[in-house]
Amino acid sequence: MTxxxxxxxxxxxxxxxxxxxxxxxxxxxxxxxxxxxxxxIRLLASHPITRHAAERIMFxxxxxxxxxxxxxVGGLITLALVVLLMLPRVFLISxxxxxxxxxxxxxxxxxxxxxWMLGSKQRAxxxxxxxxxxxxxxxxxxxxxxxxxDVLDRILDVMNxxxxxxxxxxxxxxxxxxxxxxxxxxxxxxxxSGLKSAxxxxxxxxxxxxxxxxxxxxxxxxxxxxxxNPKPCPALRREVKLVTTICNAIGVVVENARLCxxxxxxxxxxxxxxxxxEEITSELELDRVIPKVMQIAERLVGxxxxxxxxxxxxxxxxxxxxxxxxxxxxxEVTVSEGEGLSGEVMNTGRPIVIDNYQTYAKAVxxxxxxxxxxxxxxxxxxxxxxxxxxxxxxxxxxxxxSDRDVTILTAIGRQAGIAIENAYLYENMRFYARRxxxxxxxxxxxxxxxxxxxxxxxxIVLSRRLETLGASxxxxxxxxxxxxxxxRELTGGVIQRVRRFxxxxxxxxxxxxxxxxxxxxxxxxxxxxxxLQAEFQVLGTKRRLSSEVELTLFRIAQEALNNVRKHAxxxxxxxxxxxxxxxxxxxxxxxxxxxxxxxLTEHLVAVGKLGLLGMxxxxxxxxxxxxxxSAPGQGTRVIVKVPT
Amino acid sequence: xxxxxxxxxDDHALVREGTKELLEREDDLEVVAEAGDxxxxxxxxxxxxxxxxxxxxxxxxLNGIEATKQIKAxxxxxxxxxxxxxxxxxxxFAFLEAGAAGYLxxxxxxxxxxxxxxxxxxxxxxxxxxxxxxxINRFAQPAEKRGKENALDQLTKRELEVLKLAAKGMSNxxxxxxxxxxxxxxxxxxxxxxxxxxxxxxIEAVIYGLRQGWFTLEDLL
Amino acid sequence: MDVETAIETRIKPQLIKTFxxxxxxxxxxxxxxxxxxTNGDEKxxxxxxxxxxxxxxxxxxxxxxxxxxxxxxxxxxLVA
Numbered sequence: 030m031t032x033x034x035x036x037x038x039x040x041x042x043x044x045x046x047x048x049x050x051x052x053x054x055x056x057x058x059x060x061x062x063x064x065x066x067x068x069x070i071r072l073l074a075s076h077p078i079t080r081h082a083a084e085r086i087m088f089x090x091x092x093x094x095x096x097x098x099x100x101x102v103g104g105l106i107t108l109a110l111v112v113l114l115m116l117p118r119v120f121l122i123s124x125x126x127x128x129x130x131x132x133x134x135x136x137x138x139x140x141x142x143x144x145w146m147l148g149s150k151q152r153a154x155x156x157x158x159x160x161x162x163x164x165x166x167x168x169x170x171x172x173x174x175x176x177x178x179d180v181l182d183r184i185l186d187v188m189n190x191x192x193x194x195x196x197x198x199x200x201x202x203x204x205x206x207x208x209x210x211x212x213x214x215x216x217x218x219x220x221x222s223g224l225k226s227a228x229x230x231x232x233x234x235x236x237x238x239x240x241x242x243x244x245x246x247x248x249x250x251x252x253x254x255x256x257x258n259p260k261p262c263p264a265l266r267r268e269v270k271l272v273t274t275i276c277n278a279i280g281v282v283v284e285n286a287r288l289c290x291x292x293x294x295x296x297x298x299x300x301x302x303x304x305x306x307e308e309i310t311s312e313l314e315l316d317r318v319i320p321k322v323m324q325i326a327e328r329l330v331g332x333x334x335x336x337x338x339x340x341x342x343x344x345x346x347x348x349x350x351x352x353x354x355x356x357x358x359x360x361e362v363t364v365s366e367g368e369g370l371s372g373e374v375m376n377t378g379r380p381i382v383i384d385n386y387q388t389y390a391k392a393v394x395x396x397x398x399x400x401x402x403x404x405x406x407x408x409x410x411x412x413x414x415x416x417x418x419x420x421x422x423x424x425x426x427x428x429x430x431s432d433r434d435v436t437i438l439t440a441i442g443r444q445a446g447i448a449i450e451n452a453y454l455y456e457n458m459r460f461y462a463r464r465x466x467x468x469x470x471x472x473x474x475x476x477x478x479x480x481x482x483x484x485x486x487x488x489i490v491l492s493r494r495l496e497t498l499g500a501s502x503x504x505x506x507x508x509x510x511x512x513x514x515x516x517r518e519l520t521g522g523v524i525q526r527v528r529r530f531x532x533x534x535x536x537x538x539x540x541x542x543x544x545x546x547x548x549x550x551x552x553x554x555x556x557x558x559x560x561l562q563a564e565f566q567v568l569g570t571k572r573r574l575s576s577e578v579e580l581t582l583f584r585i586a587q588e589a590l591n592n593v594r595k596h597a598x599x600x601x602x603x604x605x606x607x608x609x610x611x612x613x614x615x616x617x618x619x620x621x622x623x624x625x626x627x628x629l630t631e632h633l634v635a636v637g638k639l640g641l642l643g644m645x646x647x648x649x650x651x652x653x654x655x656x657x658x659s660a661p662g663q664g665t666r667v668i669v670k671v672p673t
Numbered sequence: 674x675x676x677x678x679x680x681x682x683d684d685h686a687l688v689r690e691g692t693k694e695l696l697e698r699e700d701d702l703e704v705v706a707e708a709g710d711x712x713x714x715x716x717x718x719x720x721x722x723x724x725x726x727x728x729x730x731x732x733x734x735l736n737g738i739e740a741t742k743q744i745k746a747x748x749x750x751x752x753x754x755x756x757x758x759x760x761x762x763x764x765x766f767a768f769l770e771a772g773a774a775g776y777l778x779x780x781x782x783x784x785x786x787x788x789x790x791x792x793x794x795x796x797x798x799x800x801x802x803x804x805x806x807x808x809i810n811r812f813a814q815p816a817e818k819r820g821k822e823n824a825l826d827q828l829t830k831r832e833l834e835v836l837k838l839a840a841k842g843m844s845n846x847x848x849x850x851x852x853x854x855x856x857x858x859x860x861x862x863x864x865x866x867x868x869x870x871x872x873x874x875x876i877e878a879v880i881y882g883l884r885q886g887w888f889t890l891e892d893l894l
Numbered sequence: 895m896d897v898e899t900a901i902e903t904r905i906k907p908q909l910i911k912t913f914x915x916x917x918x919x920x921x922x923x924x925x926x927x928x929x930x931x932t933n934g935d936e937k938x939x940x941x942x943x944x945x946x947x948x949x950x951x952x953x954x955x956x957x958x959x960x961x962x963x964x965x966x967x968x969x970x971x972l973v974a
Contacts, residue, residue, distance in 0.1 A: 202923050204919055204922075224922055231930050231939065232897075243927060250927060537759065541730070549763060
């Protein structure tokens, strides 16, 4: 059941329900009655206080208590009533009207003094209470909108004013924004321009009696508080000081809240940029880096989706290989140089913000169809090369991208450029490394063959001729026969060593018989030469692999076993080749002294393990992986896994 | 007596010519064909069906191992002798797995070659005992795979005995002494064994027996 | 004419033309604050509005005292 009483009726109801009111009524009635009762009763036989004096004191007490209970106004009303109650006696009953009248005036004055002093004190106390309550409300949270609405309510309540509004100054002084309002006319609320709204409010006929105060923080204005009432409101003038204090408090809070927002925003941006940098420096696989970077950028500016356009040098077109929240078919779209938003960005090297892509002159139809609306595009550059463009957009509704957004995205674009350049450099490096390795192997093979076909053959012929010489029929001196024998032995030794050297360069077993016999030979050799217990085992179904893979695996095994022989101080080493579905895995495990492997492959150079780095590179060249597991005192395991 | 029919395969024409000349000086040897590459070697072996093939390992078009495999597939009774530059174990195992009867180093003396041809044709071993031992170790099956029973499906008891002694590394004469039979009988047994299991030489037969599990390492110690 | 019309048709365009959108916005914002917080009738408030713009340091520096004084007079005369 909602009340339909006017405020006045409400107040009357409140007063009437207060028991103090009834006590007051009783006291007044009683005192009046005593005042008018003719028989003068001496209160106390010996006491000089006359009854009438006692009544006057009672009246004053009543006035004071009324002031306490009902405030300044209540006190004044009661005082007026008391005077009215006393006057008739003065003119009608009293024997000494002049004296009585003077007494009434005195009573009235004392009463008024009491009311005024108490009232002031009460008002001061109530102001402090209001200020306290408002400050508490202001500092309860940093939710600006919530606080401002809360505080506005309290102010309106305290000052007994009907309507009010809080405007905040735009951060870059570009206007005012209506943040909180109560009981404002619709047109003031609905005006798009905050400035117009404020002016309209000031002119508003329905709120003729207004108070407008700026909100300040550290002397700087950062908003406006406007309160207004259709009827005259004394509080508006009286409480100006209080309102000023409150406005300053609000101003400070507003600034604090904004600073917090700024800091939070800054932190978030920094975090995103750190994420981007981390992504870029921990990965060389473009297909993994670019999508991640794009998503981070999206989150940063609150976009609906993103696309990375790259310049394809071979085909001389712009392609869109990386898409997020766009139909995959767009990856097939290509445009020529300078076309489309990406083309323009790549040509000018500057970022571009488009409010409505649907009406953009150079829009690419496929993207228009996808619903792109607001777009921000930044170039992806590294040094002087422009690789492409990173674009972030909203779909089907416009979005405002701020200057700050553009600045951050430009920085991210540069990071992406670095990533792409690294990836290209890495690819080139791998390409050249491959070619060099090929050339090296070919050269080794050539030398080995020449040694074998030419040098060794010649040595064999030499050996045979010496044999013939030594076995000739002519009687030769003992010394010469002996000499020839020694020469033959020497030659035999040379042949052996050249053979060995040729085998080391390019083992014919590998070419003739394949990887497995060649590896078995390596382990047998190790057994024979180094006194190590070397084992070779094959797991899974044997199969031949491409000559490049077989050669690489052989070289890696050669290097690994060499390391075991030279450094490991091991007693046993096992070389395992395992054939699995789609791949082959080779493991060299020794029980030697082990070492602490570095976390990143690059550090292999730093710790002097160039051999390991070479193995790692070789494995990478054929698309495989190499891992080293080792710990001091726990041996070493080198694992190569290659897809076939 | 029939001459031993020989196919020479070597990509160096001069070497071939030289070897042919020296071989033909022997009364019991006859060179019936010459090949300059692996493919031709296989073709000629198919056509002329020699007793022994002298094959250089390193040949164009088809290397010695492949050519050996193919020739053995066509006619297992042909004995293939591989000439190699390396007496590396891995090569030897590879040759024997392909079905060769033996191998010789390329720079071996012609006399050694002639001796080897005759020995192979007579069913003798031409492997060095040390190598022979390694071969047995490699091809022997683990004890569980004993298949003595089905040996007697293919061979007689006597033949199996002969084969086992051959696997142990004994020469024909030693086997004859051990079983108290004549060398000629041993040779005949061997010849029969070769025909029955479809091989062309002693070592092939031994390897076959090892693979089938007719005897294991323990038997041969 | 009334205040809003004066602002829309004369003051705002002139400011945008001379100083560009951003600075114009800034000047209008401060002028509005002056307008709202001035005690008095509409005319007094409007005059405070115009005065705020015409007493801005940069405006006076860039356009010269005389030109700015002329503007002030002109604009104040717009609203009776």
